Amino acid sequence: MSFIAEIWQFLRVRKKLWLLPILVLSALVGGLVVLTQGTAVAPFIYTLF
Helix, strand or coil: CHHHHHHHHHHHHCCCHHHHHHHHHHHHHHHHHHHHCCCCCHHHHHHHC
């Protein structure tokens, strides 16, 4: 959790809040790929990209 707190502090201090949606979307896509790896849903996920 300290890593997330450090990123939030960096974004707030440096006025880079526009990076927040990019980081959140990247984390969601990464989590989706990890969770669907090796399942029957994987072929359907890969067609989206």
